[in-house]
Amino acid sequence: xxxxxxxxxxxxxxxxxxxxxxxxxxxxxxxxxxxxxxxxxxxxxxxxxxxxxxxxxxxxxxxxxxxxxxxxxxxxxxxxxxxxxxxxxxxxxxxxxxxxxxxxxxxxxxxxxxxxxxxxxxxxxxxxxxxxxxxxxxxxxxxxxxxxxxxxxxxxxxxxxxxxxxxxxxxxxxxxxxxxxxxxxxxxxxxxxxxxxxxxxxxxxxxxxxxxxxxxxxxxxxxxxxxxxxxxxxxxxxxxxxxxxxxxxxxxxxx
Numbered sequence: 041x042x043x044x045x046x047x048x049x050x051x052x053x054x055x056x057x058x059x060x061x062x063x064x065x066x067x068x069x070x071x072x073x074x075x076x077x078x079x080x081x082x083x084x085x086x087x088x089x090x091x092x093x094x095x096x097x098x099x100x101x102x103x104x105x106x107x108x109x110x111x112x113x114x115x116x117x118x119x120x121x122x123x124x125x126x127x128x129x130x131x132x133x134x135x136x137x138x139x140x141x142x143x144x145x146x147x148x149x150x151x152x153x154x155x156x157x158x159x160x161x162x163x164x165x166x167x168x169x170x171x172x173x174x175x176x177x178x179x180x181x182x183x184x185x186x187x188x189x190x191x192x193x194x195x196x197x198x199x200x201x202x203x204x205x206x207x208x209x210x211x212x213x214x215x216x217x218x219x220x221x222x223x224x225x226x227x228x229x230x231x232x233x234x235x236x237x238x239x240x241x242x243x244x245x246x247x248x249x250x251x252x253x254x255x256x257x258x259x260x261x262x263x264x265x266x267x268x269x270x271x272x273x274x275x276x277x278x279x280x281x282x283x284x285x286x287x288x289x290x291x292x293x294x295x
Contacts, residue, residue, distance in 0.1 A: 091162025093141045094130070094291065097189060098169035099181035100147030103207040103277035107169060108144035111287065116278050122146040125155050132295040140164070140295055149184070160194050165201045165294040167287065170224075172206035172274065173214040183227030187235070190265065191253050199268045203290045206274040209283075217272040221262065228253065229260040 098104045100121055110116060112128040126144040143159050145152050168186055171178040186204070189195055206220045215223070232253055254264035262270045273286035281288075 091141075091164055092138055093143055093159065093163050094165045094167060094294070095159060095163050096142065096144045096167045096169065097152065097185055098147055099171065099178065099185060101174070102147060102169040102171045102178070102182070104144055104147060104169045107167075107205070107207070107277040107284065107287065108142060110277065110281065110284055111291070112142050114281070121148070123148075123151060125159060130291065132292055135292070135295050137295060140291060152185070153188070156188075156192075160192065163195070163198060163200045165203070165291070166195070167290075168202065168204045169207050169277065170204060170220055171208055172216075172220055173208040173211035175213070176223075179220070179223045180227055183224050183231055186224065187228055187231045187253065190268075196268075201290075201294045202268065202270045203287065204270065204272050205277075205287060206272065207277045209274050210276045210279065214274075217274050220274075221272055225260050225262065232260060 096104050096108055105122055105126060106116065108126055108128075112130055122144065123146055125146070126142075128142050129139040130142050131139045145155055145159065166189060168182065168189070170182040189202075204217075204220070204224070206215065206217050208214050209216075254260040271290065273290070275286055276283040
Protein backbone atom coordinates (compact mmCIF):
# COMPACT_ATOMS: atom_id res chain seq x y z
CA UNK A 41 0.00 0.00 0.00
CA UNK A 42 2.79 2.39 0.87
CA UNK A 43 4.42 1.92 -2.53
CA UNK A 44 1.13 2.46 -4.33
CA UNK A 45 0.48 5.57 -2.27
CA UNK A 46 3.91 7.02 -3.05
CA UNK A 47 3.50 6.18 -6.71
CA UNK A 48 0.15 7.97 -6.77
CA UNK A 49 1.67 11.06 -5.19
CA UNK A 50 4.53 11.01 -7.66
CA UNK A 51 2.13 10.81 -10.58
CA UNK A 52 -0.10 13.58 -9.22
CA UNK A 53 2.85 15.99 -9.00
CA UNK A 54 3.53 15.68 -12.71
CA UNK A 55 1.73 17.01 -15.77
CA UNK A 56 0.38 14.55 -18.38
CA UNK A 57 3.51 15.07 -20.44
CA UNK A 58 5.64 13.88 -17.57
CA UNK A 59 7.21 17.31 -16.78
CA UNK A 60 7.33 18.19 -13.11
CA UNK A 61 5.30 21.31 -12.35
CA UNK A 62 7.84 22.60 -9.90
CA UNK A 63 10.92 21.71 -11.93
CA UNK A 64 13.02 24.90 -11.52
CA UNK A 65 14.92 24.31 -14.76
CA UNK A 66 11.76 24.05 -16.84
CA UNK A 67 10.21 27.05 -15.08
CA UNK A 68 13.32 29.07 -15.87
CA UNK A 69 13.28 27.99 -19.52
CA UNK A 70 9.58 28.83 -19.81
CA UNK A 71 10.01 32.35 -18.43
CA UNK A 72 13.09 32.93 -20.60
CA UNK A 73 11.05 32.06 -23.70
CA UNK A 74 8.27 34.41 -22.58
CA UNK A 75 10.72 37.27 -22.00
CA UNK A 76 12.36 36.77 -25.41
CA UNK A 77 8.95 36.62 -27.11
CA UNK A 78 7.71 39.79 -25.40
CA UNK A 79 10.96 41.60 -26.24
CA UNK A 80 10.67 40.64 -29.92
CA UNK A 81 7.02 41.76 -29.97
CA UNK A 82 7.91 45.08 -28.29
CA UNK A 83 10.52 45.98 -30.90
CA UNK A 84 8.29 44.72 -33.73
CA UNK A 85 5.34 46.87 -32.62
CA UNK A 86 7.59 49.88 -31.97
CA UNK A 87 9.14 49.65 -35.44
CA UNK A 88 5.69 49.30 -36.99
CA UNK A 89 4.73 52.61 -35.36
CA UNK A 90 7.91 54.33 -36.50
CA UNK A 91 8.13 56.08 -39.83
CA UNK A 92 11.23 57.53 -41.51
CA UNK A 93 11.11 61.02 -40.01
CA UNK A 94 13.97 62.58 -38.05
CA UNK A 95 12.78 65.73 -36.30
CA UNK A 96 15.34 68.41 -35.44
CA UNK A 97 14.29 70.61 -32.51
CA UNK A 98 15.88 73.17 -30.23
CA UNK A 99 15.63 76.81 -29.20
CA UNK A 100 16.17 79.66 -31.64
CA UNK A 101 19.82 80.41 -32.40
CA UNK A 102 20.94 76.95 -31.24
CA UNK A 103 22.20 76.10 -34.73
CA UNK A 104 19.54 73.62 -35.89
CA UNK A 105 19.17 74.89 -39.44
CA UNK A 106 22.93 75.00 -40.05
CA UNK A 107 23.11 71.33 -39.04
CA UNK A 108 20.07 70.53 -41.19
CA UNK A 109 21.70 72.10 -44.26
CA UNK A 110 25.06 70.46 -43.59
CA UNK A 111 23.46 67.00 -43.30
CA UNK A 112 20.90 67.41 -46.05
CA UNK A 113 22.92 69.35 -48.62
CA UNK A 114 26.54 68.93 -47.57
CA UNK A 115 27.36 72.60 -47.32
CA UNK A 116 27.70 75.43 -44.83
CA UNK A 117 25.60 78.56 -45.36
CA UNK A 118 24.46 81.51 -43.31
CA UNK A 119 20.97 80.94 -41.92
CA UNK A 120 18.12 83.04 -40.57
CA UNK A 121 15.52 82.22 -37.95
CA UNK A 122 13.07 79.70 -39.40
CA UNK A 123 9.35 80.46 -39.45
CA UNK A 124 8.29 77.18 -41.06
CA UNK A 125 9.75 73.66 -41.17
CA UNK A 126 12.66 72.83 -43.48
CA UNK A 127 12.27 69.33 -44.95
CA UNK A 128 14.54 67.19 -47.11
CA UNK A 129 15.45 63.55 -47.71
CA UNK A 130 18.67 62.00 -46.46
CA UNK A 131 19.92 58.78 -47.99
CA UNK A 132 21.92 56.85 -45.41
CA UNK A 133 25.15 55.55 -47.01
CA UNK A 134 25.05 51.78 -47.50
CA UNK A 135 21.42 51.51 -46.41
CA UNK A 136 18.97 50.06 -48.94
CA UNK A 137 15.91 51.20 -47.00
CA UNK A 138 13.92 54.30 -47.92
CA UNK A 139 15.62 57.65 -47.21
CA UNK A 140 15.18 59.34 -43.86
CA UNK A 141 13.05 62.48 -43.90
CA UNK A 142 14.80 65.31 -42.05
CA UNK A 143 12.43 67.90 -40.56
CA UNK A 144 13.93 71.04 -39.04
CA UNK A 145 11.23 72.69 -36.90
CA UNK A 146 11.35 76.42 -36.00
CA UNK A 147 12.91 77.26 -32.64
CA UNK A 148 10.39 79.84 -31.42
CA UNK A 149 8.00 78.07 -29.05
CA UNK A 150 4.70 79.21 -30.54
CA UNK A 151 5.82 78.52 -34.10
CA UNK A 152 7.40 75.18 -33.15
CA UNK A 153 4.27 73.93 -31.40
CA UNK A 154 2.19 75.00 -34.40
CA UNK A 155 4.08 72.49 -36.57
CA UNK A 156 4.97 69.87 -33.95
CA UNK A 157 1.64 68.01 -33.93
CA UNK A 158 1.52 67.63 -37.71
CA UNK A 159 5.11 66.32 -37.95
CA UNK A 160 5.50 64.05 -34.91
CA UNK A 161 3.42 61.13 -36.21
CA UNK A 162 5.65 58.15 -36.95
CA UNK A 163 8.80 59.93 -35.79
CA UNK A 164 11.85 57.64 -35.92
CA UNK A 165 14.40 59.85 -34.18
CA UNK A 166 14.66 63.26 -32.55
CA UNK A 167 17.76 65.44 -32.71
CA UNK A 168 17.70 68.18 -30.08
CA UNK A 169 20.30 70.90 -30.63
CA UNK A 170 21.52 72.85 -27.59
CA UNK A 171 23.66 76.00 -27.67
CA UNK A 172 26.42 74.76 -25.36
CA UNK A 173 28.01 78.21 -25.23
CA UNK A 174 24.85 80.21 -24.52
CA UNK A 175 24.85 80.05 -20.74
CA UNK A 176 21.94 79.44 -18.39
CA UNK A 177 19.28 80.93 -20.68
CA UNK A 178 20.14 78.50 -23.46
CA UNK A 179 19.93 75.59 -21.02
CA UNK A 180 16.52 76.76 -19.73
CA UNK A 181 15.20 77.17 -23.26
CA UNK A 182 16.51 73.74 -24.31
CA UNK A 183 14.99 72.13 -21.18
CA UNK A 184 11.60 73.63 -22.12
CA UNK A 185 11.86 72.11 -25.59
CA UNK A 186 12.88 68.71 -24.21
CA UNK A 187 10.13 68.73 -21.60
CA UNK A 188 7.49 69.33 -24.28
CA UNK A 189 8.97 66.57 -26.44
CA UNK A 190 9.46 63.97 -23.70
CA UNK A 191 5.98 64.38 -22.21
CA UNK A 192 4.26 64.08 -25.59
CA UNK A 193 1.94 61.05 -25.78
CA UNK A 194 3.02 60.12 -29.32
CA UNK A 195 6.71 60.23 -28.36
CA UNK A 196 6.03 58.03 -25.33
CA UNK A 197 4.13 55.57 -27.49
CA UNK A 198 6.64 55.32 -30.35
CA UNK A 199 9.74 55.80 -28.16
CA UNK A 200 12.04 57.21 -30.87
CA UNK A 201 15.80 57.37 -30.39
CA UNK A 202 16.88 60.78 -29.14
CA UNK A 203 20.23 62.54 -29.59
CA UNK A 204 20.96 65.71 -27.62
CA UNK A 205 23.71 67.59 -29.43
CA UNK A 206 25.81 70.15 -27.52
CA UNK A 207 26.56 72.57 -30.35
CA UNK A 208 29.10 75.40 -30.81
CA UNK A 209 32.04 73.59 -29.25
CA UNK A 210 34.37 75.95 -31.13
CA UNK A 211 33.44 78.80 -28.76
CA UNK A 212 35.48 79.30 -25.56
CA UNK A 213 32.41 79.34 -23.30
CA UNK A 214 31.04 76.03 -24.61
CA UNK A 215 30.31 73.29 -22.06
CA UNK A 216 30.83 69.59 -22.72
CA UNK A 217 28.17 66.91 -22.73
CA UNK A 218 28.59 65.92 -19.06
CA UNK A 219 27.94 69.47 -17.86
CA UNK A 220 25.11 70.03 -20.36
CA UNK A 221 23.43 66.81 -19.27
CA UNK A 222 23.55 67.72 -15.58
CA UNK A 223 22.30 71.24 -16.24
CA UNK A 224 19.40 69.97 -18.35
CA UNK A 225 18.45 67.42 -15.70
CA UNK A 226 18.35 70.15 -13.04
CA UNK A 227 16.22 72.42 -15.22
CA UNK A 228 13.79 69.63 -16.10
CA UNK A 229 13.47 68.77 -12.39
CA UNK A 230 12.43 72.38 -11.77
CA UNK A 231 10.08 72.32 -14.76
CA UNK A 232 8.34 69.22 -13.40
CA UNK A 233 7.46 71.09 -10.23
CA UNK A 234 6.27 74.27 -11.93
CA UNK A 235 4.29 72.43 -14.63
CA UNK A 236 2.71 70.14 -12.04
CA UNK A 237 1.76 73.10 -9.83
CA UNK A 238 0.27 74.84 -12.85
CA UNK A 239 -1.82 71.78 -13.78
CA UNK A 240 -3.04 71.38 -10.20
CA UNK A 241 -4.08 75.04 -9.98
CA UNK A 242 -6.08 74.68 -13.20
CA UNK A 243 -7.66 71.30 -12.49
CA UNK A 244 -7.78 71.49 -8.70
CA UNK A 245 -6.61 67.89 -8.70
CA UNK A 246 -3.27 66.72 -7.31
CA UNK A 247 -3.45 63.64 -9.56
CA UNK A 248 -1.94 65.82 -12.29
CA UNK A 249 1.42 65.09 -10.67
CA UNK A 250 1.13 61.48 -11.87
CA UNK A 251 1.90 62.74 -15.37
CA UNK A 252 5.24 64.19 -14.39
CA UNK A 253 8.30 63.15 -16.34
CA UNK A 254 10.55 60.45 -14.90
CA UNK A 255 10.42 59.04 -11.37
CA UNK A 256 8.43 61.03 -8.84
CA UNK A 257 10.53 60.02 -5.85
CA UNK A 258 13.78 61.60 -7.04
CA UNK A 259 15.26 64.34 -9.19
CA UNK A 260 14.93 63.84 -12.93
CA UNK A 261 17.61 61.90 -14.80
CA UNK A 262 17.57 60.91 -18.47
CA UNK A 263 18.20 57.29 -17.49
CA UNK A 264 14.67 57.24 -16.04
CA UNK A 265 13.26 57.37 -19.60
CA UNK A 266 14.29 53.76 -20.37
CA UNK A 267 13.43 52.01 -22.70
CA UNK A 268 13.49 55.27 -24.62
CA UNK A 269 17.12 55.72 -25.66
CA UNK A 270 18.64 59.16 -25.05
CA UNK A 271 22.23 59.85 -26.10
CA UNK A 272 24.47 62.92 -25.84
CA UNK A 273 27.11 64.19 -28.26
CA UNK A 274 28.99 67.40 -28.96
CA UNK A 275 30.41 69.13 -32.00
CA UNK A 276 30.33 72.16 -34.30
CA UNK A 277 27.21 72.58 -36.39
CA UNK A 278 28.67 75.05 -38.87
CA UNK A 279 32.08 73.39 -39.12
CA UNK A 280 33.41 70.69 -41.40
CA UNK A 281 31.56 67.43 -42.02
CA UNK A 282 33.95 65.68 -39.64
CA UNK A 283 32.65 67.93 -36.83
CA UNK A 284 29.23 66.30 -37.26
CA UNK A 285 30.44 62.70 -37.54
CA UNK A 286 28.60 61.77 -34.34
CA UNK A 287 25.31 62.85 -35.92
CA UNK A 288 26.00 60.99 -39.17
CA UNK A 289 26.86 57.87 -37.14
CA UNK A 290 23.67 58.26 -35.10
CA UNK A 291 21.55 58.56 -38.25
CA UNK A 292 23.17 55.40 -39.62
CA UNK A 293 22.27 53.57 -36.42
CA UNK A 294 18.71 54.90 -36.23
CA UNK A 295 17.96 54.14 -39.90
